Amino acid sequence: MSGAGDYDLVVLGAGPGGYVAAIRAAQLGLRTAVVERDRPGGVCGNWGCIPSKAILADAALFAEMRGGARRGILADNLRVDYARVIARSREVADRQAKGVEFLFKKNGIAYHHGAGRLERGGVAVDGERLGARFVLLASGSREQTLPGLEIDGEVVLTSREALERPLLPASVVIVGGGAVGVEFAYIYATFGAKVTVVEMAETLLPGMDADLGRELARAFARQGIDVLTGHRYQSLVGRERGAGVTVAGADGSRTLEAALVLVAVGRAPLSEDLGLDEAGVRTEKGFVVVDANMRTSAEGVYAIGDLVGPLLLAHAASAQGMVAVETMAARRAEGQGLDPTRVPACIYCMPEVAAVGLAEADARARGHELRVGKFPFRALGKAMASGHTDGFVKVVSEARRGEILGVHMIGAGVTELIAEAGLARTLEATAEELVATVHAHPTMAEALREATLVARGEGINI
Amino acid sequence: MPVDVTMPKLSDTMEEGKILKWLKHPGERVAIGEIIAEVETDKANMELEAYDEGTLAEVRVREGESAPVGAVIAVLAAPGEGAAPGPAAGAGKAAAAAEKAPPVAKAPPAAPRAAAPAKAEPGRAFRPTVVRRPEPAESPGDAASVKASPLARRIAHDQGLDLARVAGTGPGGRIVQKDVEAALAARGGPSPAPAKPAAPLEPRPAAGNRVDLSRIRRTTAKRMGESKREIPHFYASAEIAMDEAARLKEALAALEGEYAGLTYTHLVVKAVGLALTRAPALNASYDGDAMVLHEAVNIGVATAVEDGLVVPVVRHCDREPLAAIVRQARGLLERARSGRFASDDLTGATFTLSNLGMLPVTEFAAVINPPQAAILAVGTIRETPVVREGQIVPGRMMTVTVSCDHRIIDGVLAGRFLRELKGLLENPLALVL
Numbered sequence: 001m002s003g004a005g006d007y008d009l010v011v012l013g014a015g016p017g018g019y020v021a022a023i024r025a026a027q028l029g030l031r032t033a034v035v036e037r038d039r040p041g042g043v044c045g046n047w048g049c050i051p052s053k054a055i056l057a058d059a060a061l062f063a064e065m066r067g068g069a070r071r072g073i074l075a076d077n078l079r080v081d082y083a084r085v086i087a088r089s090r091e092v093a094d095r096q097a098k099g100v101e102f103l104f105k106k107n108g109i110a111y112h113h114g115a116g117r118l119e120r121g122g123v124a125v126d127g128e129r130l131g132a133r134f135v136l137l138a139s140g141s142r143e144q145t146l147p148g149l150e151i152d153g154e155v156v157l158t159s160r161e162a163l164e165r166p167l168l169p170a171s172v173v174i175v176g177g178g179a180v181g182v183e184f185a186y187i188y189a190t191f192g193a194k195v196t197v198v199e200m201a202e203t204l205l206p207g208m209d210a211d212l213g214r215e216l217a218r219a220f221a222r223q224g225i226d227v228l229t230g231h232r233y234q235s236l237v238g239r240e241r242g243a244g245v246t247v248a249g250a251d252g253s254r255t256l257e258a259a260l261v262l263v264a265v266g267r268a269p270l271s272e273d274l275g276l277d278e279a280g281v282r283t284e285k286g287f288v289v290v291d292a293n294m295r296t297s298a299e300g301v302y303a304i305g306d307l308v309g310p311l312l313l314a315h316a317a318s319a320q321g322m323v324a325v326e327t328m329a330a331r332r333a334e335g336q337g338l339d340p341t342r343v344p345a346c347i348y349c350m351p352e353v354a355a356v357g358l359a360e361a362d363a364r365a366r367g368h369e370l371r372v373g374k375f376p377f378r379a380l381g382k383a384m385a386s387g388h389t390d391g392f393v394k395v396v397s398e399a400r401r402g403e404i405l406g407v408h409m410i411g412a413g414v415t416e417l418i419a420e421a422g423l424a425r426t427l428e429a430t431a432e433e434l435v436a437t438v439h440a441h442p443t444m445a446e447a448l449r450e451a452t453l454v455a456r457g458e459g460i461n462i
Numbered sequence: 463m464p465v466d467v468t469m470p471k472l473s474d475t476m477e478e479g480k481i482l483k484w485l486k487h488p489g490e491r492v493a494i495g496e497i498i499a500e501v502e503t504d505k506a507n508m509e510l511e512a513y514d515e516g517t518l519a520e521v522r523v524r525e526g527e528s529a530p531v532g533a534v535i536a537v538l539a540a541p542g543e544g545a546a547p548g549p550a551a552g553a554g555k556a557a558a559a560a561e562k563a564p565p566v567a568k569a570p571p572a573a574p575r576a577a578a579p580a581k582a583e584p585g586r587a588f589r590p591t592v593v594r595r596p597e598p599a600e601s602p603g604d605a606a607s608v609k610a611s612p613l614a615r616r617i618a619h620d621q622g623l624d625l626a627r628v629a630g631t632g633p634g635g636r637i638v639q640k641d642v643e644a645a646l647a648a649r650g651g652p653s654p655a656p657a658k659p660a661a662p663l664e665p666r667p668a669a670g671n672r673v674d675l676s677r678i679r680r681t682t683a684k685r686m687g688e689s690k691r692e693i694p695h696f697y698a699s700a701e702i703a704m705d706e707a708a709r710l711k712e713a714l715a716a717l718e719g720e721y722a723g724l725t726y727t728h729l730v731v732k733a734v735g736l737a738l739t740r741a742p743a744l745n746a747s748y749d750g751d752a753m754v755l756h757e758a759v760n761i762g763v764a765t766a767v768e769d770g771l772v773v774p775v776v777r778h779c780d781r782e783p784l785a786a787i788v789r790q791a792r793g794l795l796e797r798a799r800s801g802r803f804a805s806d807d808l809t810g811a812t813f814t815l816s817n818l819g820m821l822p823v824t825e826f827a828a829v830i831n832p833p834q835a836a837i838l839a840v841g842t843i844r845e846t847p848v849v850r851e852g853q854i855v856p857g858r859m860m861t862v863t864v865s866c867d868h869r870i871i872d873g874v875l876a877g878r879f880l881r882e883l884k885g886l887l888e889n890p891l892a893l894v895l
Binding site: 403 | 494612778783
């Protein structure tokens with residue numbers, strides 16, 4: 001099997017971007033092949049979203065049971081078998097990978113295991129040549145680290161190693177207070193470790209609405225997690241049975257001792273070894289440059305997902321995959337790409353964090369006149385009844401027309417609630433429609449409507 | 463389930479298309495990717511490709527007849543289904559109407575939108591045929607029945623804009639915020655649809671007879687008239703020494719490979735692309751009370767075809783290397799010659815180039831292609847005595863003239879653009895570095 005006529009499309013990478021794009025391509029009648037060097041599912045299915053959610057769910061269950069006494073639910077001898085927690089997480093990831101392979105078979109997609117590289121008129125996979133009219137680059141990203149924080153898998157880890165490590169450390173320093181950092185902070189702290197999170201920015205979750213990071217830091221303080229914002233990692237001392245991490249803030253530097261150092265400082269694109277330069281695919285700082293329809297600078301070559309940055313979200317990669325494939329099949333108009341202000345972002349520690357659209361500061365910077373409403377969960381019947389009163393919903397709307405510019409949530413279950421806000425953005429609903437929508441009582445979802453009422457100066461329950 | 467085949471929208475300005483020829487006939491099998499018909503649009507003749515397989519059950523528009531964008535022009539029966547769908551299989555209202563009166567240009571006003579996917583009859587699979595593209599259908603409709611987002615309605619109401627006159631680009635032709643904003647901009651400025659270029663054209667041969675204009679010619683006539691009426695043009699010219707560019711062209715052409723077929727037009731396209739990044743005001747559009755600076759530098763190259771002029775678009779001329787521009791331009795030219803453009807070959811230009819250098823035209827001024835702000839007219843390269851360091855020597859000179867929209871571009875900006883362009887073509891190494 002070789003030659004120009006092999007496939008209409010070869011997808012490099014079977015993560016959430018690549019596999020969804022491949023299935024969509026098959027639906028549209030393109031003869032499609034997928035090349036994956038690891039196994040289907042990508043970081044999301046194997047080393048990210050899915051396995052970490054399994055562990056987070058177990059942590060939340062443990063926290064709930066431990067807190068049961070004040071609600072009249074008594075249990076003795078509550079203990080954690082962390083090795084079993086990790087084992088279950090790996091089982092979930094394995095099932096996920098098999099599920100993707102099944103979907104390839106079901107949709108008649110050829111699956112090639114190996115490392116793919118761009119070639120004129122197609123892709124080379126370990127010496128074999130697959131001809132293709134289109135190539136979709138979806139090779140994803142890997143964990144990054146900082147100088148001096150070389151990953152040894154024993155004392156210094158990234159999330160990749162942490163997801164397989166069956167031992168609970170007594171103490172952890174987490175470098176980086178973004179999504180991955182705060183999720184592992186919650187996991188380790190809930191299962192009993194002494195956790196310190198070090199973040200360079202002034203709040204946790206930099207890039208999101210600043211109120212979210214501040215509220216999360218307060219909730220973490222109540223859980224006994226130390227949060228050092230405005231602190232920069234300096235150096236690492238010793239790697240024998242733990243290490244010292246020196247950090248510097250406005251008030252000078254200090255050294256934090258811990259059994260484990262978790263590095264969560266973002267992700268770097270996997271753009272090496274794809275033959276990008278030879279094929280004329282332009283990159284910037286390693287990220288592939290694309291237009292709104294996900295075309296690269298090389299004819300017939302498209303790219304999506306973590307490889308193009310900067311969203312670095314599984315669902316963004318999937319949505320970009322649809323854009324790319326539909327453009328190839330002439331089903332997508334020019335310029336109708338993915339609007340990043342309609343892509344939700346979710347974080348699964350407790351309290352959960354979720355947002356879609358513009359942060360308040362960004363909306364102001366764009367010159368919008370705003371009406372902002374915030375509704376705390378503690379004022380909501382369902383939140384009190386279920387014992388989850390941390391957090392709030394914040395609605396950022398445009399003053400004159402009520403456009404919902406952004407919705408920012410922190411609290412129990414908000415990663416599910418954000419879907420309603422996403423639909424509101426996509427349908428261009430205004431504050432008026434959100435308020436006119438009857439929300440069931442008692443639910444956590446009422447908070448979105450209440451926050452919108454507050455933005456309009458019409459709050460009922462606060 | 464039978465599948466409707468609809469008239470696709472193949473260019474920004476296309477409102478209806480004429481079936482030139484059915485290549486498949488009722489009863490014949492159709493495979494995915496097979497060409498089932500040839501369609502004449504306002505821009506070019508294009509092929510209509512099947513995106514579903516099955517048997518052609520029914521043809522609703524005869525050869526030589528036109529149908530509005532979105533109208534059902536044929537029905538495919540799925541493999542295994544009978545070729546002729548009975549009434550129960552869904553020959554509903556649209557089909558019945560079509561049988562009585564074939565959908566010619568006089569289709570009911572709301573037809574283009576009514577044919578949008580969301581309104582497909584229940585029980586019928588709907589698949590757009592070739593490409594689903596924003597609908598600039600200008601048909602007046604009933605404001606209350608218009609599909610529009612709440613935000614779009616709010617803005618339209620504030621601004622006193624009639625939504626029935628706005629084309630929707632959202633799912634199923636729904637009017638969304640950016641459609642309303644585009645319509646508001648168009649109220650004050652030129653229509654946002656890019657179209658015909660400016661260069662003069664060989665006269666049609668028929669003398670003394672009245673000859674119907676081709677669709678391409680009719681669009682050109684309309685757009686050029688609008689441009690000259692609406693846009694205050696001014697013109698600036700520069701003489702460019704092409705000796706170095708000629709040497710570079712010969713040297714590169716001798717390399718063959720990716721530079722095979724390199725022309726002066728390719729060099730000028732690359733030079734204009736770079737010059738526009740240094741004089742970005744010319745890579746812009748006038749938009750009511752704003753000036754829209756385009757990030758992409760996409761250059762439309764006016765190209766003569768049998769029945770008029772088309773403007774295929776070379777993309778990212780600023781950042782694409784010369785070899786890639788040659789490759790793009792070669793593909794476009796081949797498709798222009800065969801009259802079979804891909805769906806986006808003709809859209810998205812931010813600046814236009816009209817080169818008459820292959821004819822004995824020393825210089826000319828072109829008409830701006832709205833909503834672009836400028837167009838460059840390129841004359842022939844001529845051998846002429848020039849004075850260099852006090853000596854009269856033979857030189858190769860080319861005169862270029864840029865036409866600018868004076869509402870957003872002033873003379874000095876045009877002059878700076880010409881200075882950059884001249885510098886790039888006279889020291890052309892930057893074009894390949």
